[in-house]
Amino acid sequence: MRKVQFFYDVVSPYSWLAFEVFSRFKTPWEIDFELCPFFLGGVMKETDNRAPSLLPARAPYMLKDLMRQSEYYQVPLQIPSDFLTNTITAMRLLTAVKENDPSKLESLSRALWQRHYGEGQEISSPESLLACAAKANILPNEAKNYLELTQDPAIKEKLKTTTAIAISKGAFGAPTFFIQTPDGEEMFFGSDRFHLVAAMLGKKWNGPKP
Amino acid sequence: MRKVQFFYDVVSPYSWLAFEVFSRFKTPWEIDFELCPFFLGGVMKETDNRAPSLLPARAPYMLKDLMRQSEYYQVPLQIPSDFLTNTITAMRLLTAVKENDPSKLESLSRALWQRHYGEGQEISSPESLLACAAKANILPNEAKNYLELTQDPAIKEKLKTTTAIAISKGAFGAPTFFIQTPDGEEMFFGSDRFHLVAAMLGKKWNGPKP
Numbered sequence: 001m002r003k004v005q006f007f008y009d010v011v012s013p014y015s016w017l018a019f020e021v022f023s024r025f026k027t028p029w030e031i032d033f034e035l036c037p038f039f040l041g042g043v044m045k046e047t048d049n050r051a052p053s054l055l056p057a058r059a060p061y062m063l064k065d066l067m068r069q070s071e072y073y074q075v076p077l078q079i080p081s082d083f084l085t086n087t088i089t090a091m092r093l094l095t096a097v098k099e100n101d102p103s104k105l106e107s108l109s110r111a112l113w114q115r116h117y118g119e120g121q122e123i124s125s126p127e128s129l130l131a132c133a134a135k136a137n138i139l140p141n142e143a144k145n146y147l148e149l150t151q152d153p154a155i156k157e158k159l160k161t162t163t164a165i166a167i168s169k170g171a172f173g174a175p176t177f178f179i180q181t182p183d184g185e186e187m188f189f190g191s192d193r194f195h196l197v198a199a200m201l202g203k204k205w206n207g208p209k210p
Numbered sequence: 211m212r213k214v215q216f217f218y219d220v221v222s223p224y225s226w227l228a229f230e231v232f233s234r235f236k237t238p239w240e241i242d243f244e245l246c247p248f249f250l251g252g253v254m255k256e257t258d259n260r261a262p263s264l265l266p267a268r269a270p271y272m273l274k275d276l277m278r279q280s281e282y283y284q285v286p287l288q289i290p291s292d293f294l295t296n297t298i299t300a301m302r303l304l305t306a307v308k309e310n311d312p313s314k315l316e317s318l319s320r321a322l323w324q325r326h327y328g329e330g331q332e333i334s335s336p337e338s339l340l341a342c343a344a345k346a347n348i349l350p351n352e353a354k355n356y357l358e359l360t361q362d363p364a365i366k367e368k369l370k371t372t373t374a375i376a377i378s379k380g381a382f383g384a385p386t387f388f389i390q391t392p393d394g395e396e397m398f399f400g401s402d403r404f405h406l407v408a409a410m411l412g413k414k415w416n417g418p419k420p
């Protein structure tokens with residue numbers, strides 16, 4: 001089993017694409033896949049980076065590219081009206097779930113992307129976050145507890161630490177993932193290097209479905 | 211035959227990768243391939259974009275990615291010591307050659323990339339530009355004439371116009387190319403969307419060699 005650490009924020013649609021690819025391939029590629037929720041806003045600020053969609057000349061192409069990628073990866077995407085919303089509470093919620101019930105982390109991440117980029121709805125309000133938790137089969141009283149934990153200093157600090165670790169390892173955007181190799185780890189950025197990932201793992205890549 | 215207009219600057223290593231892919235595939239993909247030399251510095255300034263390698267947190271990954279791409283595309287790349295040099299004279303030279311002897315445009319473009327990114331040498335001096343012209347089988351007296359034309363107001367203006375056209379069509383970086391379709395034209399940016407290009411052309415993509 002090869003370890004892969006996947007740093008992501010649900011504000012990032014390209015992270016959703018890469019997440020779904022890893023979900024499909026982690027078994028055939030024999031990957032020990034660790035989801036690492038971090039706060040992309042913090043990464044961008046710390047590294048002085050900016051989202052490509054914030055450049056007016058680039059935004060129209062990026063939206064077109066996302067629609068092309070949606071079709072290619074077979075992940076249904078639309079652009080929510082509050083595109084590039086602040087996801088700090090959602091990412092704290094994922095952090096709380098990772099700390100307390102990591103088995104639900106994948107399904108809750110997917111539920112958040114599905115609601116935001118699949119259905120175009122906001123994912124900031126407590127109602128939305130609880131609806132996503134329910135979809136991820138988290139019991140209502142547990143979900144309420146995780147939502148309260150988003151205000152807990154230890155969870156806030158944990159999200160900051162994960163973000164700082166990613167930056168210290170070279171992250172400047174999302175998704176960023178690290179593949180363990182015999183010589184250390186190799187960093188990748190984005191959702192469009194899976195042909196290189198497959199080659200590094202000694203596996204085949206014939207498109208986004210195994 | 212499907213028309214493809216390819217806007218590029220020899221300062222861009224990702225443009226070299228895409229250029230070589232099109233050179234390999236233009237016959238099997240039945241493409242009428244038009245090389246459109248433009249000035250990337252002008253595009254970046256006009257669109258307020260900046261090269262990813264100018265972001266300190268991003269530069270190390272970009273250099274690593276270029277080396278990975280070099281291996282994948284089988285195009286030998288190294289980073290010249292004057293990386294992101296000013297290529298205005300080289301691009302005017304290509305413009306003069308396109309105007310006067312378009313049959314030499316592809317070989318001169320390749321010779322410039324080969325010298326700069328293949329061998330790590332500068333491509334600003336008259337000596338370097340003439341050496342590239344010789345490699346592209348341009349006769350010495352013609353090469354000298356084209357080099358003089360880099361100071362000709364009409365050639366300067368032509369390069370500006372090509373750059374302005376690309377920007378008006380949506381370009382914000384390089385390479386940018388436009389594929390003619392029954393419904394108009396489709397823009398692509400970069401060297402990593404060939405699986406989508408192939409799908410749009412109704413052709414197959416199994417990696418960077420036909």
